[in-house]
């Protein structure tokens with residue numbers, strides 16, 4: 001048996017088409033053009049690549065994109081002022097400050113300053129709480145994208161055993177909330193978990209979000225299970241030539257693909273969904289700010 005490969009790149013493209021339709025409707029029926037502001041501090045090349053692709057996709061779906069590239073020595077107060085300004089602007093419906101920020105800036109303080117109504121990452125305490133109790137609002141992008149792929153693959157998730165590996169605020173915790181809401185039996189594993197391989201073998205759904213290259217081994221996977229690999233790790237690839245690198249996930253892909261029912265590849269799996277869901281959240285916040293019901297196909 002060999003696993004079905006879950007094509008996150010293709011799914012994300014379809015999702016962006018639906019988002020473009022919603023943007024068009026907001027424009028023609030309500031005179032609204034959603035706008036997303038992306039702020040990056042410093043010149044980390046990987047961050048720049050992500051931010052550029054976010055801006056490009058924002059424009060492609062017909063939204064306004066506002067990009068702020070600030071020098072790495074930008075002061076915390078200056079960044080807070082920019083956020084205040086963006087919070088006030090009617091043409092900005094979403095604000096994303098690319099993480100990580102330089103060490104002299106307190107990321108928690110920055111996140112807290114973003115208006116929850118424009119917090120398209122779902123990082124603010126208000127929105128984390130709303131997600132936990134099931135109120136409408138933006139939903140953490142990577143977990144939302146992962147959930148969409150799981151529902152598309154499996155239909156109803158009810159009653160399934162889901163093991164999430166990793167308990168971060170960005171992925172593991174919000175993912176557990178979403179899978180609980182879909183009536184899975186959820187276990188969140190972490191670095192102190194006993195017998196992780198044995199626990200994984202009980203899982204119908206595995207979500208790997210630890211940030212360690214190929215840590216989850218093929219023989220930890222129950223035959224037929226669905227595997228969502230959130231990890232994006234850049235590693236050396238001497239087989240491609242001296243000094244070359246490649247991206248791998250948190251799952252030992254080649255071995256896992258022999259036993260799993262379905263698996264997301266890296267790249268081309270969850271990553272593209274994360275960006276598409278950022279755009280989905282911008283539609284959601286635009287609707288909520290204008291007393292419109294957010295489209296049900298763009299949220300959890």
Ligand SMILES: Nc1nc(=O)c2c([nH]1)NC[C@@H]1CN(c3ccc(C(=O)N[C@@H](CCC(=O)O)C(=O)O)cc3)C=[N+]21
Nearest residue numbers: 096097098099100121232267268269270271272274275
């Ligand atoms: N405020 C904030 N929100 C974020 O959502 C956020 C952030 N900061 N900081 C950095 C991380 C990382 N992240 C990724 C999104 C898409 C891909 C993605 O599309 N990856 C491609 C591969 C891209 C490549 O080749 O490098 C893929 O998996 O196919 C990767 C990583 C969002 N992040």
